[in-house]
Amino acid sequence: MSEHVTIIGAGIVGICTAISLLEKGFEVVLIDRDGPAEGASHGNAGVVSPWTCVPQSTPGIWRGIPKWVLNPDGPVALRWGYIPKFIPWALKFLAAGKEDRLPEIADAMLALNRPNVDLYRQLLNGTGQEHLIVDSMYVHVFRNPAAVDLKKLVWRLREERGVPLQLAGPDELADIEPALSDNFKAAVLLNGQARARDPGGVGKALAHKAEQMGANFNRCSVNHIQPGTDGGWIIHTDNGEINAEKLVIAAGAWSARLLAPLGFKLPLEAERGYHLVFKNPGVVVNNSIMDSDAKFVASSMNAGVRCAGTAEFAGLDAPPDYRRARTFIRLAKNLFPKINTDEPIEWMGSRPSFPDSLPCLGKVSGEENLFCAFGHSHYGFGMAPNTGRVVAEVVSGSSPNIKMAPYKIDRFT
Numbered sequence: 127m128s129e130h131v132t133i134i135g136a137g138i139v140g141i142c143t144a145i146s147l148l149e150k151g152f153e154v155v156l157i158d159r160d161g162p163a164e165g166a167s168h169g170n171a172g173v174v175s176p177w178t179c180v181p182q183s184t185p186g187i188w189r190g191i192p193k194w195v196l197n198p199d200g201p202v203a204l205r206w207g208y209i210p211k212f213i214p215w216a217l218k219f220l221a222a223g224k225e226d227r228l229p230e231i232a233d234a235m236l237a238l239n240r241p242n243v244d245l246y247r248q249l250l251n252g253t254g255q256e257h258l259i260v261d262s263m264y265v266h267v268f269r270n271p272a273a274v275d276l277k278k279l280v281w282r283l284r285e286e287r288g289v290p291l292q293l294a295g296p297d298e299l300a301d302i303e304p305a306l307s308d309n310f311k312a313a314v315l316l317n318g319q320a321r322a323r324d325p326g327g328v329g330k331a332l333a334h335k336a337e338q339m340g341a342n343f344n345r346c347s348v349n350h351i352q353p354g355t356d357g358g359w360i361i362h363t364d365n366g367e368i369n370a371e372k373l374v375i376a377a378g379a380w381s382a383r384l385l386a387p388l389g390f391k392l393p394l395e396a397e398r399g400y401h402l403v404f405k406n407p408g409v410v411v412n413n414s415i416m417d418s419d420a421k422f423v424a425s426s427m428n429a430g431v432r433c434a435g436t437a438e439f440a441g442l443d444a445p446p447d448y449r450r451a452r453t454f455i456r457l458a459k460n461l462f463p464k465i466n467t468d469e470p471i472e473w474m475g476s477r478p479s480f481p482d483s484l485p486c487l488g489k490v491s492g493e494e495n496l497f498c499a500f501g502h503s504h505y506g507f508g509m510a511p512n513t514g515r516v517v518a519e520v521v522s523g524s525s526p527n528i529k530m531a532p533y534k535i536d537r538f539t
């Protein structure tokens with residue numbers, strides 16, 4: 127008889143975990159209060175980089191923070207009333223960025239990301255939605271060529287791990303991205319990546335695949351979880367109780383709330399990001415473009431050109447402040463002078479962010495039949511396929527082929 131696994135959260139992480147578990151012969155139930163891939167997984171920038179290994183916190187990052195926070199168009203926003211709750215997380219964030227911690231974090235990020243392009247192609251194979259993932263470069267563009275210095279730590283971390291970096295000057299940049307403003311004089315190119323033409327669409331296609339493989343979707347809201355007397359779990363929802371033999375928490379930024387009553391104090395922040403989609407942009411973006419000064423990503427998607435980014439700290443429940451999204455009108459025009467920004471579509475989503483940019487994966491320490499798969503911060507779309515594989519290995523009692531220590535849930539205690 128096959129074993130049952132219940133997953134709370136049908137974002138891209140829960141969906142990829144479901145498919146990996148189904149492939150191993152488990153019966154799977156996915157619980158979500160919304161449809162599949164409606165959370166952070168819906169509106170992200172769609173970057174699928176096998177090379178991602180530089181965390182958000184790096185030495186000296188604090189120097190930029192006052193300037194970013196005080197600029198209304200800046201990449202970081204902090205609601206004043208939230209400051210007391212934010213400070214403990216911020217201190218852990220700064221501590222995670224110390225130089226001696228970075229090699230282990232970078233290795234752990236790379237280990238999760240490295241196979242992501244191949245895994246997405248395998249996952250989408252046969253769904254009819256293979257076209258949603260396309261080959262791409264990651265083009266980090268700079269106005270000031272002097273700012274491009276591959277000896278800087280953020281580039282050295284990549285080079286030391288074999289990430290292929292290539293420099294481009296203004297002429298090459300104009301060939302690669304003709305719509306780009308000629309104010310951009312230099313770029314660092316990361317080859318061999320992919321990007322999604324509809325990240326939410328990828329999640330929905332994979333959710334459909336999971337359903338066809340036998341997964342059941344249960345649309346309800348989980349209030350709390352409780353250990354059962356038989357070694358399993360009782361899930362209390364707005365639609366009654368559900369019993370689970372094995373339980374995976376993949377509830378993105380909401381995951382810490384579910385574990386708090388069990389005594390886990392996790393520094394998981396809702397790092398809220400925004401996007402605008404320009405439906406009739408009149409320009410084409412060939413790759414994922416990172417504006418290295420304004421710190422946002424632009425990419426052509428099925429729905430139009432999407433500009434996505436910003437980190438707003440205001441807690442999980444605060445209403446969106448779409449002024450954060452509307453800054454992309456000006457920023458997009460700086461990037462692509464000819465872009466048509468009429469009637470943009472606004473969106474906000476919460477990145478589930480730990481201070482060290484790494485997720486919690488594997489067994490929940492001290493608890494039987496309880497597993498975690500959350501906290502992928504800025505990188506969850508890229509990390510999801512391998513997260514699914516790794517977590518399915520742990521659930522089935524085998525050892526994943528990557529070191530699990532950096533993702534342990536008790537690493538903050």
Ligand SMILES: Cc1cc2nc3c(=O)[nH]c(=O)nc-3n(C[C@H](O)[C@H](O)[C@H](O)COP(=O)(O)OP(=O)(O)OC[C@H]3O[C@@H](n4cnc5c(N)ncnc54)[C@H](O)[C@@H]3O)c2cc1C
Nearest residue numbers: 137139165166167170171172173348378399505506507508
């Ligand atoms: C602006 C922006 C740009 C980004 N760009 C990129 C990028 O280019 N590349 C990249 O790799 N990553 C990117 N990310 C990060 C990425 O989107 C996230 O890390 C990833 O989507 C997290 O996936 P998840 O499945 O863990 O969470 P989610 O997608 O948020 O899913 C969690 C699910 O759990 C459900 N849930 C939570 N609590 C409950 C409950 N109590 N009961 C029932 N259901 C519940 C929610 O409804 C939700 O559907 C970006 C994020 C943002 C915001």
